[in-house]
Amino acid sequence: MPVHMISRSGNSMSRFSPFVAMFIAVAIFALDTLTTFDMAIAVLYVTVVLLALSFATKKNLLVIGAGCMGLTLLSFAVSHGEDPTSDATARCFVSLSAIGITTFLAYQVKTGIAILRESEQRYRTIFLATGVAILEMDFTLVKAAVHQLKSQGFADIRAVAAKDPSFASKAIAMMKLTKVNNTALTTFSAKDFNTLKAALPTLIGEDMEGAIWALLEAIWDGRPVYESETMMNDVNGDRIAILYNVAMPADRPLLDTVLVSIVDVTARRQAENELHAAHTELAHVTRIATLGELTVSIAHEVNQPLAAIVTNGGAGLRWLKRSAPDLGEVETAMQRMIADAGRASEVIKRLRTLSSKTTPQAAPVNLSEIAAESIALVQREITSHKISLRTELARKLPLVIGDRIQLQQVIINLILNAIQAMADPAVATRTLLIATTRAGDAVQLNVRDSGTGFAATKAAHLFDAFYTTKADGMGMGLSICRSIVTAHGGRISAHSEPGNGASFEFTIPLQEEPVS
Incomplete structure (x- = not known):
């Protein structure tokens, strides 16, 4: 009735x-x-x-x-x-x-x-009336299908996926929508319950297949809750980012009443993407500012191979002008010219890479190699400040997944900070240690100086935006370093004993492939 x-x-x-x-x-x-x-x-x-x-x-x-x-x-x-x-x-x-x-x-x-x-x-x-979209669903048929698969001898849901990859699609068709709230209709742009019920199978795109298999695994294991984040379609075909929670009450073993709570996080994802873009832009601006500080060092790095090219070119001409030209010496001079041109080209290439405005590119990198390249760019600064450099770069360091340019920016920033910390005339011995090592499931880089150090009360604020201990500092360098390291899944920290220098170190976790 x-x-x-x-x-x-x-x-x-x-x-x-x-x-x-x-x-x-x-x-x-x-x-x-x-x-x-x-x-x-x-x-x-x-x-x-x-x-x-x-x-x-x-x-x-x-x-x-x-x-x-x-x-x-x-x-x-x-x-x-x-x-x-x-x-x-x-x-x-x-x-x-x-x-x-x-x-x-x-x-x-x-x-x-x-x-x-x-x-x-x-x-x-x-x-x-709640602001969270709630779908009341009936998973009775799904539960029965999972029970039947168990009775057939399948060890787990992965075995089912290997044997019958289409089971996820079948399971979606078995899920019955019984009730929705007003927020759910708004979230999926549906005018009423029947519209949403009829369109539900088409709202689940191919990129949700992994999430569906994970949900089926939760049902298989008898877990009361499953949560995930994915992309779905609304009734109009627009893409929306959602965070959803599937509650499967223990007192309803047949899963005839399952509550699916959905939060539309599309706006939040867009804001996060915009914030990430702003961070990338700020990091680029900071790299350009850093290159400006390294003008003298850069000029020296480029001038050395160019001067050597001129010298070798002159020597080659002299050997050619002899009454009996010595072609062997000419060949040697030309080879040295080519090598010096290659050195100059590498310097310019590194500078162009640092100054380029590109999106971060995750790839397997060697932190010791990046450290060596960074040291080459600031070598003139180290020499001009009469600093004794000591390096302990591990040769067989495991690769990590990261953006080469961003990690180089972090290392250069830490080295320049160390150089400036030792610029005080009161610092008698100026020693800079740059070391890389493996630390458990991560790779670690350490930059230690013999400067004046900093008070313990300042340690908690060193990586805050716009906080600086320098009279002419902007307070963005270390903040950007932390953002970059955090984006790589790592951590950065600082330690100091006032009067005995400071030590900055960061770690990047070992990974076989970039995390999406």
Whole structure:
């Protein structure tokens, strides 16, 4: 029977129930008063009390119960008031007891119904009005299919995937949508429940296949909750990023009631992408500023091979102008010219790479090699500040996944900070150590100087944006270093004993392939 017909029928019954109860009460009173049956007729008043459950409030229910007891006493007074027998008195007592107990129990039932109704109303309000999309689904067929696969001897869901890759698609078709809230309709741009129900299979794209297999694994293992983040389509075909939670209550082993909570994180993902783009832009600007500080070192690095090219070119010409040209010496001079040109080209190539505005490219890299390239670019700064450089770069360092340019930026920044920390005339011995090593499941790089160090109270703020200990500093270098290292899944830290220098170190975890 349709819901609206049941509702209309229930309303009609509630409307006529008071009249029916009144009629039954009058009939019982008349029968009890005017007849001489040897039985407790007044016990029938319990039907009036029970009928009152459908229309009376808790207070009125007590009034009706008291009224029925009053009618019982009145009938007893009229029929047996002058000469009450022990049997009649006993029947009256039994009737009063039955009516009283029934009224008390009916009152308790009414209270329970009121609590249940309030709870259901609260649940319905939360379900419909919450800002999280909620889908109530029936996974009974999926649970049965998983149970059947287990009975067939499959060890786990991976074995099922290997044997029947199409099972995930079949499972999607088995999932039945039974109820949704208003937020779910808004999230998926559906005008009503039936629209969303009909479109649901098409909303799950191919990129959700991995998430579906993971959900099936959770069902296979009997886990009560599964959570993931993925992309879906809405009814109009637009892509939305969602974070969803599938709750499979332990008290519903057949999974006939499963709640899927969905949060649309499309705007958050867009904001994160924009923030990432801003970080990349800021890192690029900082690299350009760093290159500006290294102008003298860069000029020296380029000038050396160019001067050698001129020298070797002159020597080659002199050998050619001799009365008996020495072609062997000419060839040697030309080879040295080519080698020096290669050196100059490598320097320019590294500079172009650092100054280029490109998106980060994750690839297997050797941190020791990147450190050596970075040292070459700042070698002039190290020499001009009369700093003793010591390197301990591990030769057989495991590869890590990272962006070469960004990691080089971090190392150069840390080296320049160390050089500036030792620029104070009060620093007698200027020693710089750059070391790489493997640290458990990560690769570590350490830059240690013998400068003035920093106070322990400053350690917690060194990597904060716009915090600087330099008079002319911007406070962005170390902040960007932390952002880059964190984006690589690593950590960066600083240690110091005032007067004994500072040590900055960062780690990059070992990975076989970039994390998507």
